[in-house]
Amino acid sequence: MDIDEYRRHDALGLADAVRSGEVTAGELLEVALHRADAVNPHLNAIVQRMDDRARERVAGPLDGPFAGVPFLIKDLGQDYRGVPTSGGSRPLSRIPAAEHSTVVQRWLDSGLVIFGKTNTPEFGAKGITEPDLFGPARNPWDASRTPGGSSGGSAAAVAAGVVPVAGASDGGGSIRIPAACCGLVGLKPGRGLVPMGPSVGEAMHGAATNGVISRSVRDSAAMLDVLAGGEPSGPYLPGVPTESFLSQVGQDPGRLRIGVCTASSINSEPHPEALASVEAAARTLSDLGHDVEMLTEQPVDDLALARDFLATWFVVLAWQVDDAKRRTGCRDGDFELDTQIMAALGRAHSSVEYVDTVMRRHEHVRRLSAFFDGYDLLVTPTLADLPPHIGALDTPRLAHRAATGLLKTRTAGLLRRSGLVESMIDNNLNWIPYTQLANLTGRPALSLPLHRTPEGVPMGVQFISQLGGESMLLRLAGQLEQAVPWDHRRPPVPAGAGRPR
Template identity: 40%
Template sequence: MSRSTTTADELRWLDATAQAGLVRQGSVTPLELVDAAIARIEQHNGDLNAVISTRFELARREAASITEGPFQGVPLLLKDFLAHWAGDPVHGGMRALRDRDWRATEDSHLATRLRAAGFVFCGRTNTPELATSFTTEPLSYGATHNPWDLTRSPGGSSGGSAAAVAAGLVPVAHGNDMAGSIRVPASACGVVGLKPSRGRNSLGPQYGDYWGFLTHEHVLTRSVRDTAAVLDATAGAAAGDPYSAPPPARPYRVEAGTDPEPLRIGFRTAAPGTGEPAHPDCVTAVEDTARLLESLGHHVAPAAAPALDAPGLFDTMPPVLAAAVAWELESWSERLGEQLSPSVLEPMNAALVEAGRQVTAVQWLSAISASQRWARGVAALWEDELDVLLTPTSAVPPRKLGELAPEAKPEHLAAGSAELAAFTLPFNITGQPAISLPLHWNADGLPIGLQFVAAQNREDVLIRLAGQLERAAAWSDRRPPATAV
């Protein structure tokens, strides 16, 4: 690929590692990479509504002056939640912040590390209000459409990022995961989504943790090697972090190209806590993947994993979530210098604020303690029984847009969210690393992600296994239908 013939479409399906390689070879410049991404966003975002704010001229100036980093000049989009760069808009899906044109006053540690790695920020992606939904349909910016089927949701809360990566607008986009918000969109959009171990990526300097201990930061990508190499660039404690994950034995990008030793892999298709069966398409995806794993030499068997069904999984989360949303509204009121009423929020979030204001300190601490006890029981499965657990990422295929729209009754939204979080939320509570891989598509051509979970701090195991599966069942040639983008 020569500089004179490189086009936005030629670059479109290259992962970030390949794009950075072209820069190092002198085949393209960082500015050409960024210009190509801008052209794709301008051409395709009208159908997707994945990108809600842009910084194209700033990105061009930054690309023209960037000279270092493993991802020198590679375009990236930030989710409109948590990670931020001073001066850029941050709205978190809230109409109140959009209407006030709120902008970040400092750089987050994650954004700083991404910039140091050479990424160029081109804009911010759509997210549900306060990241509390598993669909990306905020009243503030409207629905993001799944590039595999424009009538379907891309999942949430990192739905804008997942849709942008799946459609080839950028090779990498930031996301965060409080209950599955990286993995569920990755599943819905057919991309790779890793939730790292708790403390692997810093939430500083603004936060030590977020939603209690539930929040994890990382990215969505189209390749395992990108997921691994970005983690190499961003992982590590920052000063003042309340906890951190130990450093890996060797770079994650090395793990991505190394086949694992035979692993003990258990699979389960019944939802934790309820025992409800997953949708038949999701069950088929797990069974097909189990056979693939066997063919690769792994020891694969059904896993009852009764600890996942122990009392306390979903009972402890309502007060934690409600109190977190109530605190969020108060936090924004302080930053804005005006008291925001719950009425500025969408109905479900307004209801959560009212409920959260009733949660006492004793109830909060009791919920945290109970969830930690539950997590100890689950984590013990990896000490004696398993190396990896395989489940569907989501209990159902991508939903139709509108089914979980903000105007629906809060109880309906809560039930729908619980279904979508059934397989992902447990591992936000335990803090274990979990990855969604695009290994299956159903008869309707919709992606069905598979979730793999390893022991605490064992991203190396997941990345080795994910790389092996990517080589055995390559998904890079699968692209959304032309009619969708």
């Protein structure tokens, strides 16, 4: 199988080819490895290769719905026994994982052949993927731009045709943002449906979840079938539908009541292409027979929600830094300066303030639940702006200098009152103000690649459902995939990316 044929198949298609004897798992792996060799120097999507482990795996029997399909996992929270999980952080880059994460074990049980780990920002703490440790990942559609974050390496690898689907995770948009930046499908499952263990029961009080980024709706559905369900060490026994998620793709979603909103208190002037993406989607949804209503304001105060999101993020990051210091004996200076700033902001919150922040989630949930009394779905842009150019969101030098001084004097309270939080909301969430809502409320959300700029830069459209809405999202996504197909589009192929030698 050559690279052109390989890229024409999604993961289920490749699994069918292995099952039928058209190609072997070993042959597929060599195509994927050759493709990775060709494109990764341009994109920096893969930061750890596991070629020998993968070759050993394909030498033996494989079983499951994805048997023989090459796969990449994210270098954050997706542990592979014996391989370090760096989380984009230098202090953690030399500690081998003691056991497989539950999701990694489920991927292996499904027959996938894991041959590497993908780039991510330090601790997954940004919507871009530019860690100091590995350097920036780049967008295959425009290498001067970010592939998004924090699952940016996975999205870049899928868009470039290294693998048809890759492991990802989402604590504030980290599946949907990269999917939108790279023209892919990104489904964030609802709270508790996919396990985070066995080392932790949940992350960020349930706001974060594991998943995948793919090219096809059916791959995302079949992957959810692989991943969904509780585990003995988990905090919940999630309700999994009796019918498979894959079976929903191709079914009629029925006539849905859809509220469409582009308004944001964080970004009052979204990019014209962000508006165009949603306007085009609204027309398509209407043509498909759905009841579509354009809304003038979000159902939840997104600026208040952003403050609560960042407060949670900063406090959790402070714990992650302290935990890494306990595990490795490293010092604060071993982390990126932006990480040190965010951790200091987290430490500046009192315990009561932090609990207050977490408890306000109930208000956001109730307001969103009230919205769903009248609608089946909320539709927004996934991105409020084009994917930023590499380095565009670097903290300004003057702000870095001021923050460094405050960190040295350990005046974190002053750091918090300096206006830095508002600046970070403006600089880092301004282009992605729509995704955190689904995380803090625990609702399923999906980004679909329904729009491109005249220059060919992808722009996604986000669909948020009420609890348990994954099946409905997949039914609608399958309908839209037929109405506005996207998988025929391919980014430019770097030289030397053809048939393996």
